[in-house]
Amino acid sequence: MAQFSLPQNSKVLQGKKIDASNGAKNKKTFRIYRFDPDTGENPRWDEYTVDTSKFGPMVLDALIYIKNEVDGTLTFRRSCREGICGSCAMNIGDCGLGGTNTLACLKAIEDVDGAIRVAPLPHMPVLKDLVPDLNHAYAQLASVEPWIKTETQPPTRERLQTAEDANALNGDDGKGPAACILCFCCTTSCPSYWWNGDRYLGPAVLLQAYRWIIDSRDEATGERLDQLEDPFRLYRCHTIMNCTKTCPKGLNPAKAIAEIKKLMVARQA
Numbered sequence: 001m002a003q004f005s006l007p008q009n010s011k012v013l014q015g016k017k018i019d020a021s022n023g024a025k026n027k028k029t030f031r032i033y034r035f036d037p038d039t040g041e042n043p044r045w046d047e048y049t050v051d052t053s054k055f056g057p058m059v060l061d062a063l064i065y066i067k068n069e070v071d072g073t074l075t076f077r078r079s080c081r082e083g084i085c086g087s088c089a090m091n092i093g094d095c096g097l098g099g100t101n102t103l104a105c106l107k108a109i110e111d112v113d114g115a116i117r118v119a120p121l122p123h124m125p126v127l128k129d130l131v132p133d134l135n136h137a138y139a140q141l142a143s144v145e146p147w148i149k150t151e152t153q154p155p156t157r158e159r160l161q162t163a164e165d166a167n168a169l170n171g172d173d174g175k176g177p178a179a180c181i182l183c184f185c186c187t188t189s190c191p192s193y194w195w196n197g198d199r200y201l202g203p204a205v206l207l208q209a210y211r212w213i214i215d216s217r218d219e220a221t222g223e224r225l226d227q228l229e230d231p232f233r234l235y236r237c238h239t240i241m242n243c244t245k246t247c248p249k250g251l252n253p254a255k256a257i258a259e260i261k262k263l264m265v266a267r268q269a
């Protein structure tokens with residue numbers, strides 16, 4: 001019978017355990033994925049137990065505390081700490097059930113019972129610790145040309161939109177396609193992207209494509225749809241809905257993809 005196992009160098013080993021809580025009453029353990037390609041060592045889970053009264057309420061607060069006060073080698077991305085920049089996207093959950101892709105700055109520590117497991121976004125190459133390599137995803141984003149494209153003479157002032165047209169981008173509830181922060185939580189939760197990410201664009205990039213397709217000021221709609229008319233780029237979405245379920249901003253990339261498919265059908269009719 002065939003046997004499958006991970007290559008030795010990709011097995012995640014148990015790493016160090018550091019109790020930096022000094023016996024505090026309010027303490028929490030963070031089990032964090034660590035990987036440093038320069039050492040040639042396997043990835044590992046390091047565990048840090050810390051006093052939660054020393055920092056703010058979010059998982060990002062804990063990571064910043066651990067980096068500043070306990071282990072300066074811990075590497076992760078963050079910038080705004082307000083759910084706006086999308087850079088702190090990672091996979092966070094309890095140690096038993098695994099995690100969800102979300103933003104560390106929006107994930108409350110108290111929402112997770114027991115120890116908290118923190119891993120990089122899944123199914124992406126890891127550059128170091130919690131930092132995934134997003135180069136391929138960004139190249140895919142560039143391929144849909146996410147900027148306004150026009151052929152007509154530019155107006156002498158900004159290009160105006162009706163309130164209704166602007167609303168299509170922003171959404172009645174502020175959760176329209178223009179609210180996407182490109183964190184790639186959705187793309188890295190999508191099974192179709194896991195298997196075909198080399199050619200399937202994934203929900204984040206398709207949401208961006210849709211954002212420009214429906215922009216009333218853009219004049220390249222047909223060209224944009226032509227570019228997506230492909231068995232892999234668009235049609236690898238099988239409506240599994242993981243993307244919408246995981247989006248930390250409450251957006252609906254699966255609906256945007258369905259709308260692109262409807263536009264494809266409509267122009268053939």
Ligand code: SF4
Nearest residue numbers: 180181183184186247
């Ligand atoms: S749709 Fe949501 S999860 Fe996907 S990139 Fe945009 S903000 Fe992130």
Ligand code: SF4
Nearest residue numbers: 190237238240241243
């Ligand atoms: S709906 Fe489409 S894009 Fe979203 S998770 Fe499913 S297959 Fe992926």
Ligand code: FES
Nearest residue numbers: 081085086088105
């Ligand atoms: S730090 Fe910017 S979204 Fe979390």
